[in-house]
Amino acid sequence: MSNQSDQHESSNKPPIRKEMSRRQFLTYTLGGATAFMMGGVALPMVRFAVDPVLRQKGEGAYIKVVEASKITTEPQEFTFELKQQDGWYLSTATLTAWISKDEKGKIYALSPICKHLGCTVGWNKNQEFPEQYFCPCHGAHYTKEGKQLAVAPKPLDEYRVKLENDWILLGEIIPNTIVK
Amino acid sequence: MLKNMYNWIDERLDITPIWRDVADHEVPEHVNPAHHFSAFVYCFGGLTFFITVIQILSGMFLTMYYVPDIINAYGSVEYLQTQVAFGQIVRGMHHWGASLVIVMMFLHTLRVFFTGSYKAPREMNWVVGMLIFFVMIGLGLTGYLLPWDNKAYFATKVTLEIANSIPVLGPIMKELLQGGTIVGAETLTRFFAIHVFFLPAVLLTLLVGHFIMIRRQGISGPL
Numbered sequence: 001m002s003n004q005s006d007q008h009e010s011s012n013k014p015p016i017r018k019e020m021s022r023r024q025f026l027t028y029t030l031g032g033a034t035a036f037m038m039g040g041v042a043l044p045m046v047r048f049a050v051d052p053v054l055r056q057k058g059e060g061a062y063i064k065v066v067e068a069s070k071i072t073t074e075p076q077e078f079t080f081e082l083k084q085q086d087g088w089y090l091s092t093a094t095l096t097a098w099i100s101k102d103e104k105g106k107i108y109a110l111s112p113i114c115k116h117l118g119c120t121v122g123w124n125k126n127q128e129f130p131e132q133y134f135c136p137c138h139g140a141h142y143t144k145e146g147k148q149l150a151v152a153p154k155p156l157d158e159y160r161v162k163l164e165n166d167w168i169l170l171g172e173i174i175p176n177t178i179v180k
Numbered sequence: 181m182l183k184n185m186y187n188w189i190d191e192r193l194d195i196t197p198i199w200r201d202v203a204d205h206e207v208p209e210h211v212n213p214a215h216h217f218s219a220f221v222y223c224f225g226g227l228t229f230f231i232t233v234i235q236i237l238s239g240m241f242l243t244m245y246y247v248p249d250i251i252n253a254y255g256s257v258e259y260l261q262t263q264v265a266f267g268q269i270v271r272g273m274h275h276w277g278a279s280l281v282i283v284m285m286f287l288h289t290l291r292v293f294f295t296g297s298y299k300a301p302r303e304m305n306w307v308v309g310m311l312i313f314f315v316m317i318g319l320g321l322t323g324y325l326l327p328w329d330n331k332a333y334f335a336t337k338v339t340l341e342i343a344n345s346i347p348v349l350g351p352i353m354k355e356l357l358q359g360g361t362i363v364g365a366e367t368l369t370r371f372f373a374i375h376v377f378f379l380p381a382v383l384l385t386l387l388v389g390h391f392i393m394i395r396r397q398g399i400s401g402p403l
Binding site for chain 1: 234237238241244247252256258259260264265266267270273360361
């Protein structure tokens with residue numbers, strides 16, 4: 001008898017369906033609704049907070065600095081003003097560039113910000129290192145092309161240079177392209 | 181994964197009883213809208229708290245851009261509202277939420293009043309609720325000045341004149357709130373400090389008391 005009944009049951013076995021229990025369904029529904037509501041509250045705030053990172057960075061404008069005829073093979077210091085919009089605050093930053101030309105007459109402008117820890121370097125500022133850029137903070141010094149000779153890990157940065165009607169225009173600061 | 185992490189912590193710190201104590205309590209039938217739809221009036225307190233949480237969050241994010249200074253305050257608000265992504269939404273949440281908190285709190289108070297829930301043994305919770313009401317009003321008042329526009333400026337002048345009209349103490353209170361003899365730079369920093377540090381601290385303390393008491397005493401019985 002029992003044998004027969006076993007056979008009967010196995011032959012009529014219902015197909016296995018992976019059913020979700022009512023509790024599980026309610027848990028998912030509740031969790032999903034909660035997540036949706038919290039997301040609706042949190043997402044605008046998160047996007048609001050990360051806005052500075054996602055903002056399109058404007059192509060740096062070029063600024064007229066000096067007539068090209070005044071540039072010699074000896075580096076000279078020039079300052080120029082950059083209008084910068086800092087959030088709701090419009091300010092003018094004064095930037096400095098050391099401009100010179102090489103033997104072939106190619107003009108390049110170096111940024112005086114030391115690549116060691118950000119102090120300001122100057123040309124021929126130390127008698128021990130003539131014809132070099134020298135940083136007073138930790139004694140980093142650089143060649144005329146900005147090649148680092150001591151302390152600093154990288155060469156001095158360059159400004160993008162553009163020539164227009166015999167005027168030198170300087171743009172954004174980029175890593176040194178002359179030396180490594 | 182999450183379950184394993186939870187178990188790992190639970191084995192060491194036995195955290196299950198902590199949240200069980202907070203979460204496991206029966207909702208009586210007479211306050212469950214699934215049983216009697218009119219019981220939605222019992223949701224007003226929870227909704228007030230929900231909006232308060234949104235106020236705290238949106239306020240925290242707004243201070244990333246806002247400056248409490250007479251020269252920059254208006255400019256920073258204008259900047260965050262018009263230039264920053266979702267600035268209008270986040271400021272809008274804080275702006276409309278402020279009004280909504282007052283409305284919800286008022287409805288909650290009406291529910292407590294008309295169901296007689298303030299009666300013994302819950303008188304202390306009613307008093308704490310009233311204190312929360314005053315703190316919320318204070319938050320609304322101090323927050324109103326912060327954008328530093330014409331409306332904010334003159335609304336604050338009016339409020340300070342009202343404080344001034346209190347006999348004897350009035351002039352002192354006015355000057356204390358103003359931080360000087362005119363509504364100006366010192367008033368703005370003062371209101372900012374009260375709005376983002378002092379009153380929220382008081383509010384959270386009172387809310388904790390409010391919630392501990394309601395858990396201790398339970399929800400009042402059916403009418």
